[in-house]
Amino acid sequence: MITMESREKHADELFKEFRETSITEFFRKNRAHLGYSGKLRSLTTVVHEIVTNALDACEEAGILPEIQVRIDALNSEHYRVFGADNGPGIPLKHISDVFGKMLAGTKFHRNVQLRGQQGIGIAGVTLFSQITTGKPIKVRTSTGNGRVYEIELMIDITKNRADILSKEEYSQYWRGTELDVELKGVKFNLSERGPFEYLRRTAIANPHARIIFIDPEGRKTVFERSSERIPKPPMAIKVHPKGLEVDDLINMSKVTKARKVSSFLVNTLSRMSNAKVREIQEHVSFDLNKNPRRLTWAECEEIINAIEKIKFLAPPTEGLEAIGEEQIRNAVLNILDPEFEAVVTRPPKVHSGGIPFLVEAAIAYGGHAGRVIGDGIKCEIMRFGNKAPLLFDAGGCAITKAVNSVEWKRYGIRDFENSPITIFVNLVSTYIPYTSAGKQSVAEDREIMREMRFALMEVGRKFQVYHSRKRRALEREARKQILLKYSIELASGLAKLTNKNEDKILKELQNLIEERITGMEIEEAEEGIAGEELEPTLEGESEDNSEAHRIEEVE
């Protein structure tokens, strides 16, 4: 508890980096792109904004989050959403900015991984509510300093600022934020794209959070916390040289304050040392002491080509906050209670522009894994971008494509579509390339696809080992049952042939069968150990490590 307290930052710090961008009009015109298209999607987006806001704030302040979401049906397509968290609270002077001003928040300006990359932010909720109901949102918040504020506000669309309708202040020792908002033209249901599924998946990706949900019929679901470990707050990091493209370099060179290309490279890029700059110098035809603002396209190209020939340390992972294998395993066991699960967190790689990313994947089989549809069960793919569930646009998403590109038959899953399987993929990056501003679908980047496939194949191989063991155990059992079944008749026949005691023959026969089956089990266990050590990479899907080594190798 003491260490946790010390990690808590004062909320004022968190808002230092606010920079405003006037996008109120943009929102009105592009509602559909920002998650507010469709009745169900709009409601899910509102829940998303509330929950991610709470999770990000708790994470940055080092608090174990406890989040409650309640949805009440007021009328047909008319709902009230209530959200509450135990986060750091919002200082009075920032309340109108957070809820009443459309902002492209901090994450748009730093090379940092935050859930809030999806959606337009919590102010979007205010705006959506006021467009559909004409009513203000109600906020109650306190930073825990004894002052509680209750504010009703709307957005002045033309001026992009909060229009505070009422403000109450009173004394109470409590910390957190509550939000009360009415919405029209939305719809609640329990489908795969609804708020319930959103929260279920959020709980899996955030095992440190306790999430309570009360649906319009008053049903309460508690997704219990399965981990006490608060993820480290992500930090801004420099771009890694590998994968950096010429235009990125040109753009950066125009804004640098460095006077020489050499110091520009060292200051701007991650893992770039003076020694590395000297190596680059050997490969380029111009002097790296020149002014970076005078770099030409051709010269930048030379630098990029040089970088390709040189080994660099892997990108620093501090900027990336993976959930972690252990955490995912706990969450999967907690929420899906499967017969079998396998989890992998891949080492970081870079995609276009030297942006670090990593992939986490899990497979859960049996238990509550998969999705019940009618009488049958179907596999389900849980997609996450920086731990935030991606529920929409599944078809066009690189994650879906990666999952479908894996030949699951090779891993002993005959009918992937109709198996009780949940596939979990979390793409972690300071910048995730989405296909549209709705940020529900990852673009098909080659490096990302590759890593996702490797991650999925890795969990697939683990599944295969489990599955073949299970199948062999079943086969053994079936075998035993067959032998036991016939042994009764056999003993009776032998007794008649030999005039010996039937019971005695049967008993010895059963002992013999037991002995043989146990023997087979032992043999398999011995074979199993040897087999696992070899664990072959499958043909055609073999992992090409050469590139990975180039990056991971120490200088």
Place this chain on the structure above:
Amino acid sequence: MERQKVISKLTHLGGEITDEIMLHGSPKIRIPQRSIGNIHFNEKENLLELGDKMSTRSFLNVAHSRKFMQTILIASKCKEFVSRNKTASIRELYYQLKHTIPGTRENTFDDQSESDPLIVDLEIALGVLREELHLKADDKGTLIGRITIEDSGDFIDCSKLGRSGLSIPSIVEHYRFHDVEADYVLVIETGAMFDRLVEEKYHLKNNCIMVSTKGQAARGCRRLVHRLNHELKLPVIAFTDGDPWGYYIYSVMKAGSMALAHESKRLGTPKMKLVGMTMTDIDTYGLERVTEKLKDIDKKRINELLQYPWFQKKEWKKELSLMSKKGVRIEQQALASKSLEFVAEEYLPEKIEKNIMLP
């Protein structure tokens, strides 16, 4: 073989398996293989012989377990029959043993086709005959002609059985032959042709004994023909359809079958000849219009026959190749295209007289 000897062989089989169980070894039965790989053709004797390759039926191999259990049930039931001096039909044996296995919905036997081959397995594993196990099959085949057969004290004049003839039982060991007035035995594949020849009084006019196999010849029928040939020195002539199936029936009568290769010496009639139908008949008698086209399955069978060592005589290779080439088969009854009497009055007497026959 004495009953007591058969009983002791059955008891010994059970005893060996029981000992193996008590020692926690692997209970198994060794049975000579009855597949083509273990069948040899003795060219000198013109008979099929069983080789000495063995197959092992092991209870602990789940692919064998059911059959293993069934084999033992059959053995125990046969021991009972022999001990009580009762003879049962193989169908009665099947019904005696068929029941639901306790605690399951499975039957010990689902169909007689499951028990029949296991009886043969048991015969050759123990080196005893079916009749020594006190088992018999249904009657199959018919005999007519001037011969008197003594059966358990009764005398049957086979020329005075109307048009039906004598139904041939599965066991003919006890038959005694008397008053034989025949020059040869004519073995006919189909019942319909047999009936035609009976109506034409062929056997009386040509002084022969006629036997109908009604398809593939059963053991009783084969054994009877064998005895007529060996004991009475009567030549035997076969008359089958002109297709691979007819020729195979002939080859089984003559040289024995793969399934019962261990009994070829008792069942085969190596000196038998085939009068027809042949491919040459089609040209000789102008039967082109009453042939039938070979089906794929017929062609496949022809190729199989051509592989068998006992079909390697040049006459047979020629006949089968000609059939392949013409792409047709010819039935016995196609001769009716000439006239109903043609087969009895012209075809058979002429061919037999002139000895236009295949070896």
